[in-house]
């Protein structure tokens with residue numbers, strides 16, 4: 001609902017843009033969100049489920065944040081912690097990232113994280129986005145995105161930071177960057 005409201009309202013979009021630019025200077029500060037204490041609400045189910053097969057050395061990471069695995073601060077923090085844990089386990093050689101949600105791999109950045117939030121929150125959010133792709137792109141594990149649904153924008157970014165991508169052959173599943181349509185300027189990373 002909040003996403004639809006933000007997309008419908010031009011002022012919502014420009015508000016979103018001005019917030020983005022107000023925290024863009026923070027983006028180059030590579031502060032690990034893992035170093036920033038996050039409030040974890042233990043009453044909510046985990047957004048990431050990892051299955052590690054010791055015999056093959058391959059872990060499968062299931063993104064399970066309904067409805068569309070949007071990349072919120074909490075989601076990204078959980079994902080980064082999971083990747084970091086696997087990275088520390090030297091017996092883990094490969095990581096497959098996939099979605100537990102039907103039809104959607106990831107809807108990209110959680111738009112509600114960028115709308116009506118403080119500059120501090122926006123800074124923390126964009127740092128966690130950066131942390132996610134740095135962790136995946138720089139991983140020592142072989143990383144594979146098993147794209148079993150639509151994967152626009154940040155979902156596409158996540159897939160692109162993996163070593164390999166395999167996408168389900170379904171004409172209804174889309175992938176690509178749509179920032180211009182949304183009026184978002186991606187950071188200059």
Ligand SMILES: CCCC/C=C/CC(=O)SCCNC(=O)CCNC(=O)[C@H](O)C(C)(C)COP(=O)(O)OP(=O)(O)OC[C@H]1O[C@@H](n2cnc3c(N)ncnc32)[C@H](O)[C@@H]1OP(=O)(O)O
Pocket residue numbers: 001002003004067068070103104106107108109110111112150152153154155157177178179182184186187
């Ligand atoms: C160099 C690159 C840098 C990276 C920058 C990235 C920028 C971004 O990622 S901005 C986010 C861009 N993402 C989108 O524009 C995706 C928008 N969503 C969709 O196209 C569709 O939702 C879908 C194809 C992913 C799924 O379609 P489906 O018909 O199955 O579900 P819906 O009814 O559309 O959505 C269900 C539910 O989820 C909410 N939602 C969808 N996307 C987002 C999102 N990105 N953030 C927050 N919430 C999202 C949607 O509003 C619906 O909620 P309600 O049921 O409450 O209405």
